[in-house]
Amino acid sequence: SASRTASISLEAPEPPAAEEEEALSGLVVLDPGHGGSANGAAYGGVAEKDLNLAIASQAARLLEEAGLTVVMTRSDDRDVPLYRRSGLANSLGADLFVSVHCNANVERDDVTGIYTCSYSQGTNGWRLAQLLHQTMRGATGAEDFGMEERPNLAVLRTSLMPAALVECGFMSTASELEKLVQPAYQAQLARGIADGVLAYLAQ
Ligand code: ZN
Numbered sequence: 001s002a003s004r005t006a007s008i009s010l011e012a013p014e015p016p017a018a019e020e021e022e023a024l025s026g027l028v029v030l031d032p033g034h035g036g037s038a039n040g041a042a043y044g045g046v047a048e049k050d051l052n053l054a055i056a057s058q059a060a061r062l063l064e065e066a067g068l069t070v071v072m073t074r075s076d077d078r079d080v081p082l083y084r085r086s087g088l089a090n091s092l093g094a095d096l097f098v099s100v101h102c103n104a105n106v107e108r109d110d111v112t113g114i115y116t117c118s119y120s121q122g123t124n125g126w127r128l129a130q131l132l133h134q135t136m137r138g139a140t141g142a143e144d145f146g147m148e149e150r151p152n153l154a155v156l157r158t159s160l161m162p163a164a165l166v167e168c169g170f171m172s173t174a175s176e177l178e179k180l181v182q183p184a185y186q187a188q189l190a191r192g193i194a195d196g197v198l199a200y201l202a203q
Pocket of ligand 1: 033034040041048101102
């Protein structure tokens with residue numbers, strides 16, 4: 001949070017609640033894709049499930065620091081059925097659901113960038129995906145791989161709250177995989193995800 005400018009006052013102390021930051025509250029479910037026996041994509045000895053968990057865990061910590069309540073669909077390497085992921089969010093009455101993945105392209109080994117999707121355009125989930133797209137690109141400087149409607153993805157179709165899925169970059173492109181495995185780059189991605197969630201809740 002921002003440092004405050006020191007001020008000298010001989011009068012009553014300032015009220016405890018600073019007005020410089022709007023207090024946000026809410027319950028966010030973060031969903032690190034795959035896990036356990038489901039590796040997701042695998043390139044160069046790196047399993048997507050591990051990248052997803054590393055990035056989502058850091059995003060969760062940032063959101064908790066911002067005052068939100070965060071529940072992860074998994075916080076270690078385990079199988080979680082797709083419907084249990086959105087089901088958890090539904091049963092908790094979560095405000096937002098964000099699924100975190102990394103991408104792969106079997107036909108091209110030179111594509112890079114951030115991709116986000118949601119159930120359909122014109123929904124709050126689409127707005128969430130748009131904000132995540134902007135903030136993740138802003139935090140990383142990554143290319144724009146676009147946005148898409150994905151009405152058939154189970155976690156998006158069955159979530160009752162605004163839901164988006166983000167693809168943090170292409171494991172199938174060596175230069176991007178090199179970045180994705182770096183903790184510093186994972187931290188940038190996490191910052192981007194957290195900022196998108198916060199931007200949505202602040203609007
Ligand atoms: Zn995935």
